[in-house]
Amino acid sequence: MSIRKSWDVPESEITPLKVYRERRQFMQGIAALAAGTALGIPPMAAAGTKLAGVRTSAYRLNEDRTPYKGITTYNNFYEFGTGKEDPSRRAGSLITRPWTVTVEGEVRRPRTWDIDALLKLAPLEERVYRMRCVEGWSMVIPWVGFQVAELIRRAEPNGNAKYVEFVTLHDPKQMPGQRSRVLDWPYVEGLRLDEAMHPLTILAVGLYGEVLPKQSGAPVRLVVPWKYGFKSAKSIVAIRFVEKQPLTAWMRAAPREYGFYSNVNPTVDHPRWSQAKERRIGEFRKRDTLMFNGYGDQVARLYSGMDLKRYF
Amino acid sequence: MKRIGKPLLFLVCLLPLLRLLWLAMTNGLGANPIEFITRSTGTWTLVGLLLTLCVTPLRRLSGWNGLIRYRRMLGLFAFFYACLHFTTYIWLDQFFEPASIARDIVKRPFITVGFAAFVLLLPLAFTSTRGMVRRLGRNWQRLHRLIYLIAFLGVLHYLWLVKKDVTLPLIYGAVLLILLALRLPTGLAMLTEVGGRFRQGGR
Numbered sequence: 001m002s003i004r005k006s007w008d009v010p011e012s013e014i015t016p017l018k019v020y021r022e023r024r025q026f027m028q029g030i031a032a033l034a035a036g037t038a039l040g041i042p043p044m045a046a047a048g049t050k051l052a053g054v055r056t057s058a059y060r061l062n063e064d065r066t067p068y069k070g071i072t073t074y075n076n077f078y079e080f081g082t083g084k085e086d087p088s089r090r091a092g093s094l095i096t097r098p099w100t101v102t103v104e105g106e107v108r109r110p111r112t113w114d115i116d117a118l119l120k121l122a123p124l125e126e127r128v129y130r131m132r133c134v135e136g137w138s139m140v141i142p143w144v145g146f147q148v149a150e151l152i153r154r155a156e157p158n159g160n161a162k163y164v165e166f167v168t169l170h171d172p173k174q175m176p177g178q179r180s181r182v183l184d185w186p187y188v189e190g191l192r193l194d195e196a197m198h199p200l201t202i203l204a205v206g207l208y209g210e211v212l213p214k215q216s217g218a219p220v221r222l223v224v225p226w227k228y229g230f231k232s233a234k235s236i237v238a239i240r241f242v243e244k245q246p247l248t249a250w251m252r253a254a255p256r257e258y259g260f261y262s263n264v265n266p267t268v269d270h271p272r273w274s275q276a277k278e279r280r281i282g283e284f285r286k287r288d289t290l291m292f293n294g295y296g297d298q299v300a301r302l303y304s305g306m307d308l309k310r311y312f
Numbered sequence: 313m314k315r316i317g318k319p320l321l322f323l324v325c326l327l328p329l330l331r332l333l334w335l336a337m338t339n340g341l342g343a344n345p346i347e348f349i350t351r352s353t354g355t356w357t358l359v360g361l362l363l364t365l366c367v368t369p370l371r372r373l374s375g376w377n378g379l380i381r382y383r384r385m386l387g388l389f390a391f392f393y394a395c396l397h398f399t400t401y402i403w404l405d406q407f408f409e410p411a412s413i414a415r416d417i418v419k420r421p422f423i424t425v426g427f428a429a430f431v432l433l434l435p436l437a438f439t440s441t442r443g444m445v446r447r448l449g450r451n452w453q454r455l456h457r458l459i460y461l462i463a464f465l466g467v468l469h470y471l472w473l474v475k476k477d478v479t480l481p482l483i484y485g486a487v488l489l490i491l492l493a494l495r496l497p498t499g500l501a502m503l504t505e506v507g508g509r510f511r512q513g514g515r
Contacts, residue, residue, distance in 0.1 A: 069343070070343040073342065073343055074342060074343035074344060078476075078477075082476065082477035084342065084343070084344070085342065134475075135475060137344060137347075180477075182476055182477050183476070253476060254476070269419075272420060272421065272422060272472060272473070273420060273422075273473075274416070274419075274420070279344065279346065279347075281343050281344060282343075285407065286405075286407070
């Protein structure tokens with residue numbers, strides 16, 4: 001049947017990734033050059049620009065990577081609209097340079113990081129992670145970034161710092177989705193300090209070895225692979241160390257449906273739908289969802305003794 | 313018009329399906345094609361139901377009683393897209409696992425109401441033939457008032473499945489409310505009057 005074709009395209013019909021990206025890179029290069037010349041912005045900020053000096057890491061999942069096109073056209077980024085293709089269509093209005101990230105709160109060394117300094121905070125490495133959305137689909141994504149722990153160590157949290165809050169830019173002019181009250185802006189996410197310190201937790205600045213596209217949360221976003229995707233805040237402007245558990249955007253929106261932890265857990269359903277299975281983007285059949293998204297060996301100890309049904 | 317009206321409507325009603333087939337063949341269904349197909353067939357089921365419910369108010373307003381001839385086809389197309397929607401669910405979402413489907417229907421309120429709406433559509437589709445209309449007599453109309461409940465369950469199904477942005481389900485709900493309100497005696501009287509005045513003014 002012809003319907004099959006859409007997800008079962010023969011290899012020969014797919015535009016080779018290299019050709020596809022070179023084409024994009026070329027167009028974006030031109031656009032960036034034009035914009036850069038006019039505004040004096042270094043062209044390296046544009047998506048599609050290769051990131052230099054990216055190291056490979058041990059955290060590289062041996063599963064088929066979701067194609068670049070899928071990762072960058074099927075997004076939940078309500079700041080640009082609630083449709084899956086809204087972010088890729090509308091995120092062009094986001095200005096990622098200049099950009100600063102404020103590190104503040106219960107720390108000895110608060111600091112406002114310029115994004116280009118942040119990019120040099122630690123060596124960039126590639127991390128190939130599973131990404132499981134709370135809606136029941138998943139991807140395998142080659143991020144580029146560094147461990148959040150690197151930044152935390154430099155901030156020197158004091159004894160009061162129990163949690164870390166991540167805040168997304170709030171500017172309806174750049175983020176047209178924020179004109180709607182669908183969420184209580186700005187988007188806030190949070191982790192326990194030990195979760196944030198975990199070696200799997202990264203700040204991502206790149207995708208497929210290149211500068212992170214705007215629809216994926218440029219210029220810098222959180223990636224916490226054992227939690228549902230919405231925990232990984234995008235386009236971060238502030239990282240705040242706090243004593244009390246943060247009230248996150250989704251907890252405010254629907255406290256019965258979204259808890260603070262939001263660990264991927266096939267045995268704890270969303271109140272309205274099952275979390276036992278997921279559809280990997282590009283695959284036909286559903287696959288079983290893994291406990292902690294398959295990262296149980298690394299992270300289960302963070303939650304030993306906790307009732308994960310209660311702390312969902 | 314009488315001759316080509318129905319074939320024309322038939323083709324128009326097929327357009328959503330043709331669009332899906334076209335998108336499927338041109339790799340245009342996006343990163344999650346199964347979700348796209350599920351959403352699209354569900355949307356057109358709802359649109360079909362609401363269009364079916366438009367016939368009576370439009371008849372009153374226009375005074376064109378011939379409109380009634382198109383109602384059955386609209387209703388059956390709503391049923392057709394509901395069948396596609398349901399098939400997508402049991403095949404591409406559940407892969408014909410009876411236990412899993414049964415659990416879903418019992419446990420998930422949005423599946424429960426969607427499934428109920430689909431089951432309630434069945435007797436309406438089966439009694440849509442001329443023979444059945446004759447045989448059932450007055451009971452036919454009583455039975456087919458079920459469409460009010462079905463459309464309501466359809467909107468509820470949509471409302472309960474969206475994650476956060478309920479704009480679209482609420483729009484469908486508002487349209488349904490208006491269409492139902494126009495069926496109350498005052499609504500019908502208003503339509504007749506407005507339509508009559510408009511036609512007089514147009515003369």
